[in-house]
Amino acid sequence: MLQLDHAFDEVVDAIAERGIGIFPAxxxxxxxEALRRDFAALPSWQLTPAGIGREQAHHTNERIRTDKTRWLEGxxxxxxxYQALMAGLQLQVNRQLFMGLKDYECHYALYQAGDFYKKHLDAFRGRGNRRLTTVVYLNDAWQADDGGELLVYPEKGKExxxxxxxxxxxxxxxxxxxxxxEVLPARRERLSIAGWFRVDDPVAPTVLL
Structure with a gap:
């Protein structure tokens, strides 16, 4: 537990200082391995093309994203x-940063060769209830020429x-x-868990998934 607390503290410090952190291992x-096995055991029909938008505005658009997803429901x-691990992180973030995070949702995201996700925001300022995004990768021995990198941009600017x-x-x-x-096109199968810590907010009609 001490090791996990230290890892959680590193995440909290990064969010407090820069709004973002990257944590290998x-x-x-x-x-x-347990999550890989869990994903491998899922029937293929449970993976569905990922969409954009919320509720009535939700739809698929292969010009924006081509991955497939399956929500983790315990x-x-x-x-x-994994959900318990994220609950521990949520507790630490709320305790130290007072963000008022209420719950956590997440899904497996499978990118097959050639799949991508164009540049986007997970929540538009003041119009969504997602506050903190997490992405965890499950890919063994990933090489530079395998593609599929996550590119993160500043709030304003193109660098x-x-x-x-x-x-x-x-x-x-x-x-x-x-x-x-954004997620650049992958050249081999790419697996991750994307998740969001949420707050209570009734105004959430246009958040991108």
Missing amino acids: FLDSSRI DSPAQRD VLHRVRPEAGTLVCFLSEQFPH
Whole structure:
């Protein structure tokens, strides 16, 4: 637990100082393997083309994103363990940063060769209830020429702030309203868990998924 508390403190410090942090080896090898096995056991029909928009405005658009997703609903020990880990992070963030995070939602995201997600925001300022984005990668031995990097941009400007290789165990965590980002086309299968800590907010009609 002490090791986890230290990891959570590093995330809290990064969010407080810069609004974003990248943490290699956040997930240990046993959790990574358990989540991989959990994903591999899912029937293919449970993976659905990812969409954009919320509620009535939700739709698919292959010009913007081509990945497939499956929400984690606590259906397996691996999913429940991951959700418990994120609950611990939520507790620490609320305790130290007073963000008022209420719950956490997340899904597996599968990018097959050629898949991408164009530049977007996870929440528009003042119009959504997602406050903190997390992405955890589950890809073993990812090489530079495998593509699929996450590019993170500043709130204003076109320069790339961070280029993240999707290596197993790495966590990326950032303020959802502040950092536009995109996923470059992958050249091999790419697996991650994307998630969002949320607050109570009735105004959430146009948030991008």
